[in-house]
Amino acid sequence: MSNLEQTLSIIKPDAVKRNLENEIKEIFRNKDFNIVNEKKIQLSKLEAEEFYKVHETKPFYDDLCAYLSSGPIVVMVLEKENAIVANRELMGATNPKDAKDGTIRKKYGISIDKNSVHGSDSIENAKIEIDFFFKN
Numbered sequence: 001m002s003n004l005e006q007t008l009s010i011i012k013p014d015a016v017k018r019n020l021e022n023e024i025k026e027i028f029r030n031k032d033f034n035i036v037n038e039k040k041i042q043l044s045k046l047e048a049e050e051f052y053k054v055h056e057t058k059p060f061y062d063d064l065c066a067y068l069s070s071g072p073i074v075v076m077v078l079e080k081e082n083a084i085v086a087n088r089e090l091m092g093a094t095n096p097k098d099a100k101d102g103t104i105r106k107k108y109g110i111s112i113d114k115n116s117v118h119g120s121d122s123i124e125n126a127k128i129e130i131d132f133f134f135k136n
């Protein structure tokens with residue numbers, strides 16, 4: 001049965017700074033993700049705090065939000081069969097040290113905080129995150 005999904009992907013500041021935007025998009029396209037919406041923006045610290053609200057009790061929350069708002073990011077809606085899980089697999093583990101060969105974080109991630117990409121982790125969060133960036 002077909003299960004076309006949309007997920008939210010972010011190319012984070014460390015990757016945008018290193019001009020990896022086109023390379024990373026090419027990886028998604030080669031894995032049959034369609035980029036159905038995209039924009040390059042820079043979040044304010046407050047906007048980053050709202051986006052990462054699920055992590056507000058974590059010790060890394062403040063640094064995470066400062067980092068996400070530290071430079072331009074590329075936000076994309078990716079569409080594919082089972083896009084949410086497929087994107088999580090293609091991204092690799094949160095810590096690039098643990099990420100498998102062939103994943104984006106293995107290839108480009110610098111550290112657990114500068115891990116180059118974000119991807120929604122559930123259907124519910126994909127909807128919330130897509131609306132966060134693309135609902136007018």
Ligand code: UDP
Pocket residue numbers: 055060064093094112113114115117118119121
């Ligand atoms: N993060 C961090 N330190 C940690 C755990 C996470 O800086 O100990 C950052 C990391 O950049 C990660 C983000 O917080 O991508 C969100 O964490 P999550 O557990 O949701 O990982 P993800 O879903 O991005 O793999």
Ligand code: MG
Pocket residue numbers: 119121
């Ligand atoms: Mg997450």
